[in-house]
Every structure is written in structure tokens, then in C-alpha cells.
Amino acid sequence: MDIGLLENLDLTRNEAKVYVRLLDESPAPLSFLLEKTDVSRRGIYDVIESLSKKGLISVVQKDGKKCYAASNPKRLYEIVREKEHFLDAIMPDLLKRHGSFKEKQGAMVYTGKSGIKTVFDMMIDEGKDIFVIGGQDLVYDLLKDYFHRYKNKRISKGLTLNILFRHDTHYDVQVNQENANIRFLPKEFRSPISTVTFGDKTTINIWVDPMSILIKSQKVADGFVEYFRMLWDISSERGRK
Structure with missing residues (x-):
């Protein structure tokens, strides 16, 4: 799939690479992600932390090793709805400020x-x-x-x-x-x-x-x-x- 589409949902390109790879094969160890995504070792930790905070991946144990698994893609709907709720909260103030220009x-x-x-x-x-x-x-x-x-x-x-x-x-x-x-x-x-x-x-x-x-x-x-x-x-x- 075109991972660029996921960038429209506020994922970085590296986050999209890792998430899509884990959708194809989960759970997977860090070494697998480094090999298959071309994300640097330094960068992979930031990506994993960010995806975890967004609820898109989780940590699991497989054969005694720390691995990572992709969450259900429907979590992306929840992320969008969360942003909509945030936008609803600040919209009255934004409209008021825009009204002064109008x-x-x-x-x-x-x-x-x-x-x-x-x-x-x-x-x-x-x-x-x-x-x-x-x-x-x-x-x-x-x-x-x-x-x-x-x-x-x-x-x-x-x-x-x-x-x-x-x-x-x-x-x-x-x-x-x-x-x-x-x-x-x-x-x-x-x-x-x-x-x-x-x-x-x-x-x-x-x-x-x-x-x-x-x-x-x-x-x-x-x-x-x-x-x-x-x-x-x-x-x-x-x-x-």
C-alpha cells in the first residue's frame, strides 16, 4: 500500500513504515524492524515510543524475547475522533478570532x-x-x-x-x-x-x-x-x- 496515505493521518513516514510492516508480520523483534524498514537504530526507538503512545503498537513476549505487535487498524479511527473532539473544544475561540477579521x-x-x-x-x-x-x-x-x-x-x-x-x-x-x-x-x-x-x-x-x-x-x-x-x-x- 501507499504508506504516504498514512502520513495524512499524522504519522511520520518512518512510523508508517514500521506500523505497516508490523501489520504484515506481528509480533516482531527490533532486529526484524531494523532490517525490513530501513529506519536507523537511533530512529527506531523514537518511532516505537511514538507508535506506543498513539496506541498503534504494543509490546509482547515471544520465545522470551521482547517483540512488537500492531494494534487493530481501527485504532486510527479513534485517533481521528480524538482530534475532532479537541478541535470541537477550541473551535468557538478560533471562530471568534476569525470573525474579527471578517x-x-x-x-x-x-x-x-x-x-x-x-x-x-x-x-x-x-x-x-x-x-x-x-x-x-x-x-x-x-x-x-x-x-x-x-x-x-x-x-x-x-x-x-x-x-x-x-x-x-x-x-x-x-x-x-x-x-x-x-x-x-x-x-x-x-x-x-x-x-x-x-x-x-x-x-x-x-x-x-x-x-x-x-x-x-x-x-x-x-x-x-x-x-x-x-x-x-x-x-x-x-x-x-
Whole structure:
């Protein structure tokens, strides 16, 4: 299996190596782990201590030797739930602190795929209709399966997507028809930049080396919505066939 997946559950790469090896063969002595995992002798003790604290391995005796055994993988569910309980406890304070920022106008920059996902999640949380100028294939290629989950959330919350695709977009707009008003910009509109407006927020987006600049200003948002409506009137219902 791809041990990198376990790193998403707050295990280090060495912890993931040792745990997966013990799932395959438990109980096992220290010498076996050193041989099969390529973890250094100095590092293996830290890994064993950490996995023990997380409840993912235990110490057993086999033929009079100290060995280590993997705990049931369902323990990983418990670890995630424990983190959720901790997050629930501190969330009110985090939201209060974030609220003090939301009252102000300002701009923030989000980068990378994770940053773009954060912006898309923000669109859902805002709960307002969405206006896109310059929709293009790159965003769907970038977000892949996430985009479909986002689309389902948008539809379930009753949010309307108003989108002006670039004329050369190949994306199958049929997938995105529900709760959506779609047109295609004139051929002359070839900007690699797209904008998204929702509520009092507007993002300026670049999908190659992804970056999204978020501007919080009702005046700016109103201006982009007005610009959207002007472009809507000169756009067509069909793009590239």
C-alpha cells in the first residue's frame, strides 16, 4: 500500500513504515524492524515510543524475547475522533478570532491546490450565489474529484452558479447544469485569469501554478457582478462544439 496515505493521518513516514510492516508480520523483534524498514537504530526507538503512545503498537513476549505487535487498524479511527473532539473544544475561540477579521475589508492570497480548495469551501460557507468570469478547463483538471463533491454541496445548499466560460473550454457543461446559468464568452476573451464573486468576496484566480487572491469588499464585489452582467449580454449559449 501507499504508506504516504498514512502520513495524512499524522504519522511520520518512518512510523508508517514500521506500523505497516508490523501489520504484515506481528509480533516482531527490533532486529526484524531494523532490517525490513530501513529506519536507523537511533530512529527506531523514537518511532516505537511514538507508535506506543498513539496506541498503534504494543509490546509482547515471544520465545522470551521482547517483540512488537500492531494494534487493530481501527485504532486510527479513534485517533481521528480524538482530534475532532479537541478541535470541537477550541473551535468557538478560533471562530471568534476569525470573525474579527471578517468584519474588515482586506485581501488574502491562497496558493497551491489546498489553497484553492479552501477558497472553494469558502464559497459554500458564504451561502450566496456565485458569479464566475472566465471559467476554463484548468480548474477542473486541477481539482478533479474534489470539484464534483464541491458541485454536489453547492447544489444541496441551493446556490446558483452563474458562469461565463471561455469560448475554448472543453469541459462538459452538462455535468454542471443543475442550478447553473451558463454562457460562453466571445472568442476575443482569452485571459488566463478568472474571477469569482460570492457575497462580499471576489477572487482573482490563476490556475497554472495555482493562486487565488481574495478581496473582501462589497463595493468590489458589486462592481464585478455588474461587469459579469455586461459580459453576459454579449456572450453566447454555445462555445466550442
